[in-house]
Amino acid sequence: MASWNSIPLEISYEVVGWIAFTSWSISFYPQLILNFRRKSVVGLNFDFVLLNLTKHSSYMIYNVCLYFSPIIQNTMIPVAANDVAFSIHAVVLTALTLFQIFIYERGPQKVSRFATGLVVLVWGFAAICFFIALPSHSWLWLITIFKFAMTCVKYIPQSHLCPLPLMVQPIIWNYDHSLRLYPTPHTVYS
Template sequence: MATEFNSFPLEIVYEIFGWIAFFSWSISFYPQVFLNFHRKSVVGLNFDFVVLNLTKHSTYLIYNATLYFSSAVQTQYRDKYGHDEMIPVAANDVAFSMHAVILTAFTLFQIFIYERGNQKISKISLTIVVVAWCAAAFCVFIALPTQSWLWLISVFNTIQVTMTVIKYIPQAFMNFFRKSTEGFSIGNILLDFSGGVANYAQMATQSIDQGSWVNFYGNVGKALLSLVSIFFDLLFMVQHYVLYRSKPVHHPSKVKVDEANKEALLVTSDSDLP
């Protein structure tokens, strides 16, 4: 039988924080999607960030959905951490993961149909993704004989934590070398920051109600997800609002169009002379 909250008000607060995190994180994908659509360009958005992010959210979905829906995994969780402990995954976690996989995949699709400039997906990020999924597949075969499902989903959780740590790095360096955040939506970052804070507050609320911090180390992936996201979101805010404020990058294609327009105006002006 599932463990319940001791305090009804704290349960309400827990649900509120959870759905704030869900809506903030879910909506955070749309500013970048709309920016790409409006510009018909993905120049400025790091492709490695998107590829790594897709693997991150896919493995996180596997972890969340399995722990939330599987009674066998829940039993193994309580056998390890205590039968009075609540399952550290909520409905909003599963809903967010499903939505995140769909929107990240759509962003990747935009990369293939819009102007890319000279940007491309690096071999390093592709290698990381292939190694991650091969390792996950290998662990599946290890877990099958003993039915160590909790250990198996913890592997997927470890992969998502690793991807969370490294996925922001390419975008941060790209902004640094370009000295600009043009093409990378700050709206995404602001909403992501709000989601990270709300997610961490939700975990803290559960721990306060249960009088136990097992919620954090029993689902270290969710805790690290919030902390790492908050750290990089703050970094991107500094880059956008302080370091590279009002420093747009002029793309070669745009420069050529501007020069062509100027030349056309000069020709028109000359033709009007007596």
């Protein structure tokens, strides 16, 4: 990561980031513990767990790719170590909750068709974008797709469609921009 202009600011950034990591990470444990003690997931919203796994998986892909990207070395990486740690932790604990759904008493509950359809749509969209990015090596654009997928999973089930134009614009801009920033030997500009 690029150097900070202020040591106190850098320390504050790190401390606040790890406090946020701890606070958000703790929030996953009560449900896991409750499910384990009861050996039941009755009352747990399965849609929430599936959508949360999708959201945190896409967030993890975004964070890990940006944090470990050799292209972005020596620049101010917009992802901190605590972001990477949280997203990995969130995926693991959400996956454990999903595992509990399969092994514990769940009653007549099931995942809704809407949630299943949304997850298939989001991951299908990301897969198509992967194959679009592959020939031109537009990896910056592709990881932006994962961030977009996370935002869709977060807002669409809540019917907050107002930010949709604001969510799509950076994807379009970053695709063209990433081609110019990181051209491949085969890229031709007119």
